[in-house]
Amino acid sequence: MNSLIFLGTGDAMGVPRVYCDCDICLEARAEGINRRFRSSVMVDGAAGQFLIDCGPDWRKQMELIGQRFTHKILVTHAHFDHIGGLPEWADACRWTGTKGEMYAPLVVLELIQVQFPWLSKHIDMIAVDEGISLAGWKITGWKVNHGHNGYSYAYRLEQDGFAWAYCSDSIGLGTEEKQPLYGLDLLVLGTSFYHETAEYSTRSVYDMVEAEQLISEVKPVEAVYTHMSHHVDVRSNYPLPAGVVLAQSGMKLILEKE
Template sequence: MDSLFFLGTGDAMGVPRVYCSCETCTEARATGENIRLRSSVLIDNGTEALVIDCGPDWRRQMEAQGIREMRRLLVTHAHFDHIGGLPEWADACRWMGFKGELYAPAEVIPIIERQYPWLSSHIQMMACDDGITLDGWQIATWKVNHGKNGYSYAYRLEKEGYTWVYCPDSISLGAEETRLMHGADLLVLGTSFYYESAELSTRSVYDMTEAAELLQMVKPHQAVYTHMSHDVDLGKSYILPENVTLARTGLRLQLGQAE
């Protein structure tokens, strides 16, 4: 059975923030429960791995898990916290003698190429708008609202009767944007704050109170919140739906029906 491994669970700035001495950042420096590298997950089938997003903490994430090789990657969107590690991955591909495979929506690829024009020498970039199959997973992608930051994409993966969705950066999703989330066995959703008081027009990611309303609508069997800022302290208790878990680096979940 495949498993899902959380390489990073932080928002765009990670935790701790250099400038901050809040309780969460202070704890992260002292004992490390709240240390959060930028959000990324790895799908492991025992022989091969497929990673989603490659932020600026990619090298540190690979070293922490003893991973020496990554051949394939899905990208949700071209913001720095999701693609900042691509030059290091490209360099690894160069030295290991293979060409990496990067899958992303068609409109995301030119943005990556403009940001890092040399990557194509070591990474092959392929559009996945029409769906792809990797390691037996049938993968669909669609655009989601990312608030003031424009747009991102979500992925729905299906294999052997099990369905899960990865959507780290979204807010205020409408009916069409949530259509492929309904009834998923697992929804991994970005929630930067427990409750964010800033005006909605200035925001870009769900908070946990809004996410609870989304879960009531799409009804996943299980949900995991990721992409969390220093507002969230894993040492505290929050009022959450019963089927929700807050992601921690190293969290591993089985992607399949229990026998």
């Protein structure tokens, strides 16, 4: 049975913020329901498993699910909150004598190699620009607008008639960028706020109000919001569209047709 496990559901800084004493950070600091590591998911099934992204909380995320190693990681973009755990993963590869496999578009691999030039000693870097198959999933990626932060990549994954997409870091998607989001059984979408009031030109991720418009257009069967800041309280009763829920650490979804 194929499943999706949310290892991290937070934005670039995670929750709680180290400097913050807001109600949500205080609740999270007490190991509450709002505690969020940087966004990452595990895709697990009979044909294998892989992670999407490897942020600086990777080691803690592995420990919390009782797993000591992962062999394959698919990366969305080369921002620290999505690749900060790669040196620890490479060190684990070194000490276990296992060559890791990292998958990403070529431009992302090149940026990672600039930041961590020694990773290739312990990790095979595999470009996915022409698509890839991992753990039985047919995966295609495409560049998406990341607003003030440039660009990221989203991925559409298909197997046995089930289609889902992971789009953690995007905003204001254009017509072509939206096309792979149609016909989905599940959309995992980054929404850092319920409603963000900052000047639009300074922003980089959808808020939930904007996401509702996207959901109404592409019409996934279900959707999960992730990549949430300390302005989101999962205890709150936000007016979300039908079939939409907020991700929580450790949440597990079945990736198969009912």
